[in-house]
Amino acid sequence: MRSVLIGLIWLLVSIGAVQAQTLQSILQTHAEEVAKPSRTSVDVLLDSLTQSDLPQVPKFLESWAERNVWREKSSGGFFIATAADDMLTLQDVDTGVETTALPNDYIQIRPNGGVRRMIGLALVQFQLSEPDPVRRRAALDSIARRGDAEQLAPLITSLEGEDDPALLKRKQELVIFLTARFGDTAQARISALKALSGYTSVEARAVLNQTLATTSGVAPQAPAGNIARIIDPTDDPQSRYAQLVAADLAPAIVTPAEIRAALEANVVEGRAGGIPIAQLGRDSLRIQAYTALSDAGLVPPLVTPQAIDAALAKHVFYEVYNETDSSITGAARATLDSIETRVGWAQTLDLGLDGLSLASIYFLAAIGLAITFGQMGVINMAHGEFIMMGAYTGYVVQLVIPDYTVSLIVALPLAFIVTFGAGVALERLVIRYLYHRPLETLLATFGISIALQQLAKNIFGTQARPLTSPDWLGGALVISDVIQISYIRIAIFVLALIFLLLLLYILNRTRLGLEVRAVTQNRGMAASMGINPDRINMLTFGLGSGIAGVAGVGIGLYAQVTSEMGAGYIVQSFMTVVVGGVGSVFGTLAGAGLIGFLQKGIEWLNPSNTLAAQTYMILFIILFIQFRPKGIVAPKGRAAAD
Incomplete structure (x- = not known):
């Protein structure tokens, strides 16, 4: 009976001790360490806090690190407090009950940078298992910024209860990174270093470079x-x-x-x-x-x-x-060499995608000129202004229709109609009187381009106007850590492909296309066959201008919409048509590819000076024309003789 009584007494004492275990009691046990923490001894207090399993510990650690913990002078109690209007709003560390008091009766606890870093390390253990995934993500970001050996164990422990696939993948990735740097054994570190061969991220390479620091x-x-x-x-x-x-x-x-x-x-x-x-x-x-x-x-x-x-x-x-184990540095060097090889190939592919994207933009800008200049032989210096008119048409449509997807669907055909009409008007009023007079045509269209730019400034002002893309065109397609391309560039590529197929169909499968080719090759013979050359010239010029307007909508989603935006594409458009081969749609495509890839390649060699890259590109084009004056796809038959 006596032993049973002693046991009951011990149980009651134990229960009372558990109930008495509060955060305030732990802080009072280590009161001096809380009030004047030092980096060399604060770990004892942190161990007591993390082992207590009290739910209020994470909030206290966050407040302590942010210097929001105050101590009452008279009682020595600790509170979480915020100062405002010469008053302190105090919060009990256990119950959360709020009171107010004058700051003169309290002392603010100010841990230094080293102590705050150790508090942050202890806080990570709680944040990794927080119910809120945002806080777990923040903890992982903190580990990624300042990896430490002490974070490895709690990170591994948190893997089991993680239910978010993205966060689980990130945790597993960070476990590999930390093990590669702070693993307990050489074999564990070597295994983690070899596992890094599957990554090409900057973080993975940073881990390897830290291991290979000299x-x-x-x-x-x-x-x-x-x-x-x-x-x-x-x-x-x-x-x-x-x-x-x-x-x-x-x-x-x-x-x-x-x-x-x-x-x-x-x-x-x-x-x-x-x-x-x-x-x-x-x-x-x-x-x-x-x-x-x-x-x-x-x-x-x-x-x-x-x-x-x-x-x-x-x-x-x-x-x-700095790493003394040669087997570890050997594994790190082999992995880094493998990653750098893969990154090199990935960068080459990424550069190729950039070149393809730029070639698509140049093709869109030049495809209308391929008709007016390539098929008709008209030097239209106002071609860039038709691109500008199309972009401004898209801007006006967005002012009327706020839904960006619907406005884009409406803007594309409307831009074609507007610029088609403008092209027909230009051909009827000016161009028709200047056929076979290239110098007068060049001067006239150059003057018209200046007039159209000034008209756009008078209507829309000199500030750039936004042509906003729909949400589904936002962001980028991420293929890997190195390779990515924006959805807008993909959309421009698709648009260029559609126009290529559409133009080929018009020129090869429709009556208009056959008549255009007939007038281009032999105007007199076409007229004797009942074709009206003046009507065909009007429709052809209008078609080229309309395509330029649609290209303006696509380019406006990528570039700024200003009155001078067309001037930035007129030189590249002429170069694209001339280099590819005058009068050939496939030649225009080849010319756009050559110029786009060439410009991106030169920019990669000289990334700090894009103007120099364009200068080198023009010099290359001049030399290319000297050796192949008729372009990549030279015309054949009667057109070649002309």
């Missing part, structure tokens, strides 16, 4: 250890000798200013080093005087080029890995 050194002999490489000092003798001087392995080089100061300090009876002061204006005599002083032991000796070479030859310059 420290430069110099010694009379090659040291033992995990040597990364032996450096040839003759590649940069000046900096290598400076490294010797910094390591106290060689005397410093005496500068001309130091030589002059030494001579001034050792003037005796009007001479320095036995040479009269009046003669020390020559470098050779100053060196001679300084050498004399050096031989007398009055100044440090000069370091000659021969002495530098001898000192470099006597020492070994090296880089040693």
Whole structure:
């Protein structure tokens, strides 16, 4: 009976102890450490807090790290508090009950940066298992920014209860990253390093580069250890000798200013080093005087080029890995080489997609010109303004129809109608009187382009106008960490492909297309067969202008809509048509591809200067035309003879 009574008493005491276990009681046990935390001893308090399993601990840690914890002077109790209007709003750390008080009765706890970092590490253990996925994501972002060995264990523990597939994948990724850097055994780290070969992200490469971090050194002999490489000092003798001087392995080089100061300090009876002061204006005599002083032991000796070479030859310059285990650095190097090879191929493919995207834009801009210039031989310098008119048509439609998807569907045919009408008007009023007079046509259309630009400025102003794409065109198609392309560029590519097929159908399968080709090849013979050349010229010019207007809508989704936007495409459009082959749709396609890929390739070689890239591209095009004046797809038959 006595033993049963003792057991009941012990159980009641234990229950009372559990009930008495509060956050405030833990803080009071470590009161001095909470009030004046230090990085070397705060881990004892953090261990007590994390092992308590109290639900209020995470909030307290966050407040402590943000310096929102205050201590009452009289009682020594700790509160979560915010200051406003010369008052403190206090919150009990256990119950959350709020009160207000004057700040004079409390002391704000201000942990330093090192302590706050350790608090953050402890807080991660709670955040990784938070019910809110946003907070779990924030914890993972924190680990990604500042990875630490102590985060690995709680991260692995949190994998089991993670129900979000995206967060689970991210946690598994971070486990590999942290294991590669902080794994308990060499084998665990090597396995994680090999697993990184499946990644091409910047984070993965950063982990490998941290593992392969080196420290430069110099010694009379090659040291033992995990040597990364032996450096040839003759590649940069000046900096290598400076490294010797910094390591106290060689005397410093005496500068001309130091030589002059030494001579001034050792003037005796009007001479320095036995040479009269009046003669020390020559470098050779100053060196001679300084050498004399050096031989007398009055100044440090000069370091000659021969002495530098001898000192470099006597020492070994090296880089040693900070990681001492060669098997780990070997695995990291092999993985990094594999990743860099894959990244290189991915960058090449990404550059190819950029070139394809730019070629699509140039093809859209030039396809209308391929008809007016290629089929009709009319040099239309106002072609860019038809692109501008199409873009502004799309902008006006969006003002009337706020739904961007519907407005885009309406804008495409409406832009064709507007610019088709403008093209027909231009052909009837101006172009028809200037056929076979290229210089007058060029000057007239150039003047019209300036007039259209000014008209657009008067109507819409000089500020860029937004042509907003629908939400489903927002973002980018991400193929990998390196390869991605925006949906707008994909849409422009699809639009260019549609116009290519449509134009081929019109020219090859419709009566209008057959009549256009007939008039292009032999105007007189076509007229004798009952075809009206004037009507065909009008419709052809209108068709080319209408296509330019639709291209303006597509380009406006990608570029800024301004009155000068067409001028930025007129030169590339003419180059596309001429390089591809005048009068050929496939030639225009080939020309757009050549110019687009060429420009992106030159920009990749010289990324800091896009203007220089365009200049080099134009020079290349000029040389190309010298060797192939009729373009990539040369015309055949009667058209070639003309």
